[in-house]
Amino acid sequence: GAVVSQHPSRVICKSGTSVKIECRSLDFQATTMFWYRQFPKQSLMLMATSNEGSKATYEQGVEKDKFLINHASLTLSTLTVTSAHPEDSSFYICSAESRSGGYNEQFFGPGTRLTVL
């Protein structure tokens, strides 16, 4: 159980275009999902926390108008990178929170590698 999928797994786009990444919890409902970004040889950096039915909470330094997050249902959150530029090229990973036995666990999706030309 606790499987999280992401789509697409890899995307290459031209500078100035927008890219949408989907994150789905396949076998559980996730009130909260998280979006991370990871540059080569760096750790995961939390970008935003996404709660179903409400606005996302962005971390300091993350532009909310550039990284649009929509958490429309308990199993789906989307991240749209608007007007992407080469510096946005990174590995984007989502996670979904599952509560079990009173404790929260995060399960990660397989990630989306974005390359902006």
Place this chain on the structure above:
Amino acid sequence: QKEVEQNSGPLSVPEGAIASLNCTYSDRGSQSFFWYRQYSGKSPELIMFIYSNGDKEDGRFTAQLNKASQYVSLLIRDSQPSDSATYLCAVNQDSGYSTLTFGKGTMLLVSP
């Protein structure tokens, strides 16, 4: 500033040896602690979590937590080449949103 510190490594051990990975954290209010394994180009996968002081064992893995000293460690017994990966320590303040703060990870290399 909540910080999670890990030695970046690489930590090199021979096959069959015990690998010891360490992590310290700055926030005394931290409640839960996680170890993730990340292979190159892949997303992290959860290995273990620990909430209480002491040891927690799961197969070849043992997590150790000492809240007084603010450190958590992961021991891997009988290390295998397939254990070669980056190990991420993550700390949760359990503030309702369960935000994880990650360390930068320790690269482990297990040589045959």
